[in-house]
Amino acid sequence: MSRKRYNVAVVGATGAVGTEMLRVLAQRRFPIKGLHLLASQNSKGRKIRFGSKIYPVEPLQAQSFDGMDVALFSAGASRSLEFAPEAVKRGAIVVDNSSAFRMAPDVPLVIPEVNSHALLQHRGIIANPNCSTIILLVALAPLHRAARIKRIIVATYQSVSGAGAKAMFQLYDETKRALRQCGVRPPRRLLKAGRGSSEFGVKPKLKGRWGLGLSPLPKQIAFNVIPQVDVFLENRYTKEEMKMVNETRKILEEPQLAVTSTCVRVPVFLAHSEAAWIETEHPLSVEEASRLLQEAPGVKLVDSPKSGTYPLPVDAGGQDKVYVGRLRQDESIANGLALWVSGDNLRKGAATNAVQIAELLIKTP
Numbered sequence: 001m002s003r004k005r006y007n008v009a010v011v012g013a014t015g016a017v018g019t020e021m022l023r024v025l026a027q028r029r030f031p032i033k034g035l036h037l038l039a040s041q042n043s044k045g046r047k048i049r050f051g052s053k054i055y056p057v058e059p060l061q062a063q064s065f066d067g068m069d070v071a072l073f074s075a076g077a078s079r080s081l082e083f084a085p086e087a088v089k090r091g092a093i094v095v096d097n098s099s100a101f102r103m104a105p106d107v108p109l110v111i112p113e114v115n116s117h118a119l120l121q122h123r124g125i126i127a128n129p130n131c132s133t134i135i136l137l138v139a140l141a142p143l144h145r146a147a148r149i150k151r152i153i154v155a156t157y158q159s160v161s162g163a164g165a166k167a168m169f170q171l172y173d174e175t176k177r178a179l180r181q182c183g184v185r186p187p188r189r190l191l192k193a194g195r196g197s198s199e200f201g202v203k204p205k206l207k208g209r210w211g212l213g214l215s216p217l218p219k220q221i222a223f224n225v226i227p228q229v230d231v232f233l234e235n236r237y238t239k240e241e242m243k244m245v246n247e248t249r250k251i252l253e254e255p256q257l258a259v260t261s262t263c264v265r266v267p268v269f270l271a272h273s274e275a276a277w278i279e280t281e282h283p284l285s286v287e288e289a290s291r292l293l294q295e296a297p298g299v300k301l302v303d304s305p306k307s308g309t310y311p312l313p314v315d316a317g318g319q320d321k322v323y324v325g326r327l328r329q330d331e332s333i334a335n336g337l338a339l340w341v342s343g344d345n346l347r348k349g350a351a352t353n354a355v356q357i358a359e360l361l362i363k364t365p
Contacts, residue, residue, distance in 0.1 A: 004031055005031045005032065005033035006030075006031060006032060006033055006069040006070055006362060007032075007033050007034040007035075007036070007067055007068045007069045007070075008025070008030070008032050008034070008035055008036070008068065008069065008070045008071075008072065008358075009035075009036040009037075009038055009064060009065060009068045009070070009071040009072070009087070009092065010022060010025075010035070010036070010037055010038065010071075010072050010074075011038045011039075011060060011071060011072065011073040011074065011075045011079065011083065012038070012039060012073065012074040012075030012076070012079070012097075013037035013038060013039050013043075013048065013057055014037075014039045014043045014046060014048070014057060015039075015074060015075070015164075015165075016161060016164060016165050016346060017074040017097055017346060017350045017351055018039070018072075018074045018075075020346045020347060020350065020351035020352075021072050021074060021350075021351040021354060021355065022037075022048065022050055023351070024347065024351045024352050024355045025050075025355055026050060026051060028355055028359070030355060030358065030359065031362070034067070035050060035055055036055075036058060036064060036068065037050075037055050037056070037057045037058065038057070038058055038059070038060045038064050038075075039057050039058075039059070039060060039075070040059070040060065040075075041059050043057045044057065044058075044059055045057070060075070060079065060083060062083065062086045062090070063090075065083075065086060065087040065090040065091070065092050066090055066091075067091070068087065068090070068091065068092040069091070069092060069093065070092060070093055070095070070358050070361065070362075071084070071087045071092040071093070071094045071095070072095050072097070072354050072355070072358065073087075073094060073095065073096040073097055073098065074097040074098070074350065074351075074354075075098070076098055077098040077099050077100040078100075079098075080094075080096045080098045080100040080101065081100045084096055084100070084101070084125055085125075088123075088124035088125060092124075093122070093124055093125075093126070093361055094124060094125045094126065095126050095128060095354045095357045095358055095361075096125060096126070096127050096128060097128040097350055097351075097354055099130070099243065100127075101125055101127045102127040102129065102130070102243070102246075102247060102250075103246055103247075103250065104127070106121075106123055107122070107123075107125050107126070107127050108121055108122050108126050108127065109127045109129055109247060109250050109251055110126055110127070110128070110129075110251075110357055111129060111134050111137055111138060111141075111251060111353060112298075112353070112356040112357060112360055113138050113141065113296070113297045113298040114137050114138065114141040114251055114252075115251050115252075115253070116360055118251075119357070119360055119361065119364070120364075126357055126361075128350065128353055128354045128357065129247050129251060129353070130240070130243045130244065130247055131162060131272060131343075131345040131346075131349025131350055132156050132158065132162075132240065132243075132244055132261075132263065132272055132274065132345075132349070133243065133244050133247040133248060133251070134343070134348060134349050134350075134353055135272055135274060135322050135341055135342075135343035135345070135348065135349055136152075136154060136244065136248070136274055136276060136341065137248060137251055137252070138296075138298045138299060138322040138343070138348070139276070139293070139299060139322050139324045139339065139341045140152070140276065140278065141252070141296075142292040142293060142295075142296040142299070143278065143280065143284060143289055143292060143293075143337070144252060146282075146284060146288070146292055147280035147281060147282040147283070147284040147335075148280060148281040148282060149252075149254075149257070149278050149279070149280055149281075150257070150258065150279045150280060150281050150335075151257075151258040151259070151278065151279040152248065152257070152258070152259045152260070152276060152277070152278050153260055153261075153276065153277040153278075154244065154259075154260075154261045154262075154274055154275065154276045154277075155261070155262045155263075155264065155274065155275045155276075156229070156240075156244075156261065156262070156263045156264060156272060156273070156274045157225075157264055157266045157268070157272065157273040157274065157275075157313075158229055158263060158264065158265050158266065158272045158345070159265075159266065159268040159269055159270050159271055159272055159313065159345060160217065160221060160265065160267070160268065160269060161269055161270050161345060161346055162229070162265075162272065162345050162349075163216055163217060163229075163265070164216060166216040167216040167217050167221070168269055170215055170216055170217055170221060171221050171222060171267055171269065174220055174221060174222035175222040175223070175267070177222075178222050178223060217265060221265060221267050222267055223267065224267065225264050225265065225266050225267070226264065226265040227262065227263075227264050228263075228265070229241075229263035229264070229265055230243075230263075237261075238263055240263045241261045241262065241263050244259065244261040244263070245259045245260070245261060268313050269317075270313065270317040270318075270344065270345070270346065271313035271314070271316045271317040271342055271343060271344050271345060272313070272342070272343060272345045272349065273311065273312075273313050273316075273340065273341065273342040274340070274341050274342075275326075275338070275339075275340055276338070276339055276340075276341065277330050277336065277337070277338045278330075278336065278337050278338075278339075279330075279333055279334075279335055279336050280335045280336075280337070281335070282335070283335050284335065284337060285329075286327050286328060286329060286337070289327055289337055289339075290303065290327055293324050293327075298320075298321055298322060298348070299321060299322055299324055300319075300321040300322070300323050300324070301324055301325065302315070302323045302324065302325045303324065303325035303326065303327050304325075305326075309325070310325035310326050310340060311323035311324060311325045311326075311340055311341060311342035312342060313342050315342070316342035316343050316344055317344050318344060318347070319343075319344055319347065319348075320344070320347050320348050320352045321343075321348070322341055322342070322343040322348060323341065323342045323343065324339060324340070324341050325339070325340055325341075326338065326339055326340035327339050
């Protein structure tokens, strides 16, 4: 693919990630000749402005991909399994944001800053990794290349936007109700609501719109954290946690790499954060790790303990770089480092990564 302008289809154009994909395509000035916006029948009749034009949202069907060069998918695994092969058959290259093809042995799983070489093996479909995996590995890949990581322990602090727009509304609605029930008399009663503990006499009981069976998140998220992202598996890990394990091994091409994770949903609207501990084969000082991260593509080093400077989701939100800080030696183990990262899960964790892949594709002769 080396033409100057391209026909692009965005599947799931009305969703949170699809909307962000359109924003990123415009911001990065992707050379678009024609644009097809595709979604379910529920979005039929909607119109979306892109640049100076207004485009209709069309129902997703096989013939939607006739004449398309690139198809960016963000409509869930079942839709990808059904329509991505059809898109390829009709001449498009697919960049898929779902979990449908990530672990398929013949499908590259790509983070451009980490393993762009994998694109050379594609057969029409390229998988976009899970948002938490992308944010983690943009930070860890430079350290792995320098000292070879032997083990990764990671705990995530994932924003509600990772569960979709309904989860964002759940956080907003529950917070508003909890504050109303507590009388909003700061700072004392607000502090009680924030603790949400029977020890302090406050535990909001939320009813109504997000009643049992209706909430997109399994538990109350306002003034709370939920140590469950996605469903539990037989090994007692969640599906999200095992995605991080398996995708990390595939992307780094280290099938035996020791990885364990705990994924937690937190009451933050946008941007995921992660605490990571790594053990390396070769010694790596904090100073050398800082230098590597300072020079690494896609990374912004934000690390000054003396001034209280470190990555925050409120700063990483809306940005394409992964913020890295809190670098320190892990004093519990030889050749150990600890760090903290924050990244926008809708941008670098999804939309921006997909568009970056598309940019690499059109540069390939």
